[in-house]
Amino acid sequence: xxxxxxxxxxxxxxxxxxxxxxxxxxxxxxxxxxxxxxxxxxxxxxxxxxxxxxxxxxxxxxxxxxxxxxxxxxxxxxxxxxxxxxxxxxxxxxxxxxxxxxxxxxxxxxxxxxxxxxxxxxxxxxxxxxxxxxxxxxxxxxxxxxxxxxxxxxxxxxxxxxxxxxxxxxxxxxxxxxxxxxxxxxxxxxxxxxxxxxxxxxxxxxxxxxxxxxxxxxxxxxxxxxxxxxxxxxxxxxxxxxxxxxxxxxxxxxxxxxxxxxxxxxxxxxxxxxxxxxxxxxxxxxxxxxxxxxxxxxxxxxxxxxxxxxxxxxxxxxxxxxxxxxxxxxx
Amino acid sequence: xxxxxxxxxxxxxxxxxxxxxxxxxxxxxxxxxxxxxxxxxxxxxxxxxxxxxxxxxxxxxxxxxxxxxxxxxxxxxxxxxxxxxxxxxxxxxxxxxxxxxxxxxxxxxxxxxxxxxxxxxxxxxxxxxxxxxxxxxxxxxxxxxxxxxxxxxxxxxxxxxxxxxxxxxxxxxxxxxxxxxxxxxxxxxxxxxxxxxxxxxxxxxxxxxxxxxxxxxxxxxxxxxxxxxxxxxxxxxxxxxxxxxxxxxxxxxxxxxxxxxxxxxxxxxxxxxxxxxxxxxxxxxxxxxxxxxxxxxxxxxxxxxxxxxxxxxxxxxxxxxxxxxxxxxxx
Numbered sequence: 001x002x003x004x005x006x007x008x009x010x011x012x013x014x015x016x017x018x019x020x021x022x023x024x025x026x027x028x029x030x031x032x033x034x035x036x037x038x039x040x041x042x043x044x045x046x047x048x049x050x051x052x053x054x055x056x057x058x059x060x061x062x063x064x065x066x067x068x069x070x071x072x073x074x075x076x077x078x079x080x081x082x083x084x085x086x087x088x089x090x091x092x093x094x095x096x097x098x099x100x101x102x103x104x105x106x107x108x109x110x111x112x113x114x115x116x117x118x119x120x121x122x123x124x125x126x127x128x129x130x131x132x133x134x135x136x137x138x139x140x141x142x143x144x145x146x147x148x149x150x151x152x153x154x155x156x157x158x159x160x161x162x163x164x165x166x167x168x169x170x171x172x173x174x175x176x177x178x179x180x181x182x183x184x185x186x187x188x189x190x191x192x193x194x195x196x197x198x199x200x201x202x203x204x205x206x207x208x209x210x211x212x213x214x215x216x217x218x219x220x221x222x223x224x225x226x227x228x229x230x231x232x233x234x235x236x237x238x239x240x241x242x243x244x245x246x247x248x249x250x251x252x253x254x255x256x257x258x259x260x261x262x263x264x265x266x267x268x269x270x271x272x273x274x275x276x277x278x279x280x281x282x283x284x285x286x287x288x289x290x291x292x293x294x295x296x297x298x299x300x301x302x303x304x305x306x307x308x309x310x311x312x313x314x315x316x317x318x319x320x321x322x323x324x325x326x327x328x329x330x331x
Numbered sequence: 332x333x334x335x336x337x338x339x340x341x342x343x344x345x346x347x348x349x350x351x352x353x354x355x356x357x358x359x360x361x362x363x364x365x366x367x368x369x370x371x372x373x374x375x376x377x378x379x380x381x382x383x384x385x386x387x388x389x390x391x392x393x394x395x396x397x398x399x400x401x402x403x404x405x406x407x408x409x410x411x412x413x414x415x416x417x418x419x420x421x422x423x424x425x426x427x428x429x430x431x432x433x434x435x436x437x438x439x440x441x442x443x444x445x446x447x448x449x450x451x452x453x454x455x456x457x458x459x460x461x462x463x464x465x466x467x468x469x470x471x472x473x474x475x476x477x478x479x480x481x482x483x484x485x486x487x488x489x490x491x492x493x494x495x496x497x498x499x500x501x502x503x504x505x506x507x508x509x510x511x512x513x514x515x516x517x518x519x520x521x522x523x524x525x526x527x528x529x530x531x532x533x534x535x536x537x538x539x540x541x542x543x544x545x546x547x548x549x550x551x552x553x554x555x556x557x558x559x560x561x562x563x564x565x566x567x568x569x570x571x572x573x574x575x576x577x578x579x580x581x582x583x584x585x586x587x588x589x590x591x592x593x594x595x596x597x598x599x600x601x602x603x604x605x606x607x608x609x610x611x612x613x614x615x616x617x618x619x620x621x622x623x624x625x626x627x628x629x630x631x632x633x634x635x636x637x638x639x640x641x642x643x644x645x646x647x648x649x650x651x652x653x654x655x656x657x658x659x660x661x662x
Contacts, residue, residue: 170501170582171571171578171581171582172581172582172585173581173582173585173586173588173589173590175589175590229574229575232570232571232574232575233571235570236567236568236570236571237567239563239566239567239570240502240563240564240567243560243563244560244563247502250502250503250504251501251502251503251504254503254504255504257504258504258506259504259506262593262594263593
């Protein structure tokens with residue numbers, strides 16, 4: 001297996017590009033795909049301040065690293081969700097990465113500050129865990145980005161994520177979600193601009209990127225996500241991709257090219273009804289926003305003033321981990 | 332397992348309806364679903380003459396039987412495609428069914444009349460076999476329906492078929508096909524009205540219907556279809572349906588309710604460009620229609636006049652096959 005660029009020994013094959021790459025040209029390929037996505041969808045301007053939502057998994061650490069490599073000014077935001085050991089460990093990966101690169105990491109501790117964790121909140125609000133978690137994170141990400149004066153909020157959604165969400169939205173024809181499923185959501189009152197620079201990279205590539213770059217990340221899926229529909233859509237798409245390499249890319253980018261705008265009306269109608277939440281002031285379509293309702297039902301409370309997220313003291317930089325030479329174990 | 336209607340012993344469970352049925356109430360359920368589809372989409376009026384495209388498989392024989400049971404005036408049309416033993420056997424099933432019910436079956440013999448079979452035509456035209464076959468059948472069905480003065484052409488597409496085609500069309504965002512993927516296509520110059528009365532029945536139900544009704548059908552898939560994408564989409568949807576019963580129904584009917592009309596423009600634009608084929612007179616968007624181009628490339632020729640399809644002499648009615656009491660072997 002030879003690198004398609006330099007004919008040296010390849011470490012990875014990417015079937016949808018019908019190409020193999022050596023270590024250096026694979027890294028270049030990842031950077032080029034991210035730069036292309038940023039450029040194509042006007043995600044981030046030079047000189048803007050970006051905040052990346054960091055989970056401690058491969059995607060969020062890869063996108064943080066890639067944006068720094070590409071010369072962007074990016075801080076990280078980690079939200080401790082109180083999902084037992086999973087959350088403890090994921091925070092360690094986020095902090096270790098920030099420390100090793102001497103980057104700024106902001107943190108929010110959901111149980112410590114809002115008085116509930118995701119397992120409790122999910123049960124109390126009778127929402128699926130992934131629903132309670134997504135809702136909490138979106139609220140805290142938005143608030144932290146706006147308070148911190150960031151121009152743009154970055155998430156690590158990759159091509160596999162976006163294709164699986166798109167499959168769920170088309171299987172149910174959730175027309176209002178289809179209208180919003182875009183790689184860039186522009187800023188508007190009370191919401192920061194949101195961008196997904198990894199939409200041109202598959203999750204196998206972001207995992208390989210981390211391994212090659214010596215980035216330690218939490219490999220485990222969240223224990224609360226087991227058996228959720230999103231994972232079954234990913235499995236269905238993996239079967240289809242295996243038979244037709246490039247199917248996920250064609251599905252997602254074909255949607256953006258030829259279908260997304262047909263669903264724009266519902267998404268815009270939603271926006272027109274926004275007003276400030278009576279409790280926290282965040283934009284919402286109801287009297288009290290869904291986050292504040294969740295906090296209340298979960299038996300928690302909003303903190304009295306103070307910033308949503310605070311920068312973490314990370315201590316001295318540790319020595320960099322040696323880069324491994326092979327990708328054994330990449331999922 | 333008890334029948335949801337009469338509490339007698341059930342022979343089939345239908346998970347998406349969360350219901351089990353005994354033999355009689357299962358047949359009633361099938362008839363009700365077909366009547367509902369016909370009514371909901373205004374497929375066939377009382378007194379109209381219908382022509383059903385019959386392959387010898389479970390779906391086309393089931394829809395023919397169901398329409399006759401519901402009191403419609405329906406003849407059958409069988410096209411011999413020259414796919415070796417598969418075609419020989421499938422024709423036998425179609426003729427045996429027609430003979431047993433004393434129904435009229437029209438036939439077209441593709442190799443005998445047009446001088447090519449599907450394997451040859453596919454290779455010569457460098458089209459996938461399913462593409463060459465679909466093109467040939469559509470042309471011959473349309474021509475036979477119009478020449479025979481039928482009001483409507485019926486096909487046996489079931490919910491699994493339509494959901495799998497829809498999945499293929501959304502995975503590729505074939506917007507012009509999405510605009511046409513409807514259970515009824517109205518008649519227009521040179522095309523008969525086309526309807527799919529089985530869209531509310533899954534293929535497991537049409538197979539069970541045939542077994543219960545004592546209808547012998549060809550169980551084998553067409554040997555030329557092995558490995559095609561349509562079957563991989565069916566497999567993906569089967570996995571999703573297993574985890575979420577009703578997913579296929581929600582996908583297809585959600586599309587009809589909330590998405591199909593968003594793609595209508597392209598489908599209508601196609602129609603406006605139609606003109607008669609210079610060779611056979613059928614409506615086409617090009618100088619010579621795709622069927623005539625296929626015939627020519629396959630080394631065949633159009634017959635000199637005469638009807639496209641002729642009624643078959645079926646001989647005396649045979650004794651009815653005994654109805655089996657169980658559904659063992661239903662796929």
